[in-house]
Ligand SMILES: [Ca+2]
């Protein structure tokens with residue numbers, strides 16, 4: 305892959321391709337190659353939020369009342385999210401270097417910015433609930449927890465292969481690992497927080513998780529666009545092979561996510577029976593594969609078994625009153641924000 | 647320079663250095679190396695704004711009433727800004743790759759995000775005032791205007807030297823070019839817009855310019871920190887040599903900025919006499935060099951000759967009523983946002 309040039313005097317402002325294309329690198333939002341880019345940009349801006357403005361006082365009061373198991377899972381999931389969003393910031397920067405369309409590269413910069421905000425929310429939640437030394441321990445779980453390490457390795461291997469050999473092949477594969485990370489590996493953890501909120505526990509934290517979830521939906525859409533445009537624009541690539549790669553990679557990812565779900569949730573929380581959670585993970589994997597244009601790995605799992613979870617990401621649509629913060633103060637535009645289903 | 651690793655299992659979360667250091671790459675905002683990083687991050691978030699929410703109807707009404715010379719300079723300056731902010735987005739991504747502190751690298755991602763927003767504002771202003779084909783022409787001025795090309799080249803040469811040979815030497819030099827771009831090369835253009843606003847013309851556009859100005863102040867501070875920390879942490883470098891480089895580079899930059907000021911402003915606008923504008927440019931250059939820890943290139947220019955201009959960037963302090971949009975709706979925190987003087 306060719307890196308995007310700092311400036312190309314002989315290229316048009318609207319690019320000639322998503323990778324290995326040409327572009328002056330001057331960004332005019334009204335003169336871009338892909339019709340989906342500017343609406344996505346506006347949605348991302350509309351989603352802006354500042355973690356430290358969310359009032360954590362109720363969560364702080366409830367924290368000591370959580371069961372030991374609830375606290376342990378809460379901390380493990382935050383530790384996981386902090387790791388994943390950190391490497392995600394890094395990976396998105398690497399991807400941006402090779403996107404030869406300056407508007408898509410700009411979207412990647414907005415995405416990276418959002419990951420930074422997500423990381424602030426994990427620090428903010430922990431600094432409210434636990435002392436500094438425990439916070440630092442939680443931010444190091446990823447170094448010691450073996451189940452966590454195994455699934456993190458799955459992602460980082462894919463990312464590092466691309467970093468070490470930035471070919472179009474490794475690029476496309478890394479995008480699939482990205483969609484696994486942003487579109488699947490967060491979801492057992494999200495379910496845990498939404499289940500707490502359903503029981504009127506730790507609602508402010510869950511609100512932040514919901515904002516993060518909302519961002520991640522758009523990130524998944526962005527990477528799916530990049531994946532499909534790259535295949536469209538490079539007919540020399542074996543499309544079917546890459547689509548199969550999506551499906552098989554998601555199958556492996558589902559096994560890892562289920563293992564993790566047993567580890568952090570298991571049969572400890574009656575609101576999320578582990579069997580339903582497993583099926584939910586397969587259901588999500590199907591959705592992601594379909595979005596990427598690939599076959600569903602589990603076509604028999606066509607329904608979301610955790611029906612109640614929908615309400616937790618429909619705050620924007622005014623259908624939910626589960627959350628304290630009913631109005632999304634930063635959300636000012638009315639476009640569809642990419643949220644269809646969890 | 648070593649690139650930051652995607653993940654380093656044996657390194658601490660708080661880094662060991664700004665470049666060529668070690669860090670796990672996991673970002674915990676409460677466990678970082680530099681005390682200035684988190685306050686700067688919070689200020690950057692507090693500065694958030696969405697260009698398309700600014701009402702342009704008055705500007706649209708006034709636009710045909712501007713003189714031909716006012717319109718021409720207006721368009722040339724927007725064309726310049728669009729080019730500079732575009733390459734700035736790109737450069738900041740390249741810098742981020744080599745910052746081995748994950749919080750400073752995160753700040754660079756926030757900076758890149760802000761540049762993207764700035765570019766949206768140029769597109770938004772032009773799409774309001776001129777037709778699509780003229781907008782596209784303005785976004786291509788940088789390809790044809792010779793005075794513009796000369797000063798752009800000055801920056802892109804410094805950036806490209808770093809991109810082609812990412813050594814600590816080229817890195818430090820590129821940071822100096824960055825501070826020239828963000829801290830000097832915008833300022834004749836900014837003065838033009840503030841002078842329009844002083845005459846109650848194009849106030850919405852000037853408000854956006856003011857928001858951009860506010861962001862740029864922080865960007866300059868960020869790069870000055872990076873410059874000084876890099877010198878502090880690498881005593882093998884000849885500090886004095888680099889400080890001299892700052893002063894001599896700014897002298898060259900002042901010559902180019904003055905040439906540009908004659909080109910776009912000259913003696914056409916009574917509110918900004920060209921002699922005062924020249925002195926203002928030297929005054930700004932002094933401020934930037936001082937911030938970088940270097941000698942002032944023009945120690946005899948100790949006073950801002952455009953006194954009136956201060957009011958145009960003090961909206962936050964409630965001292966100004968020149969702007970339509972008096973309240974900064976997105977600015978929610980009260981910390982000093984890095985604005986001292988233009
Ligand atoms: Ca993400």
Ligand SMILES: [Ca+2]
Nearest residue numbers: 734828862865
């Ligand atoms: Ca800037």
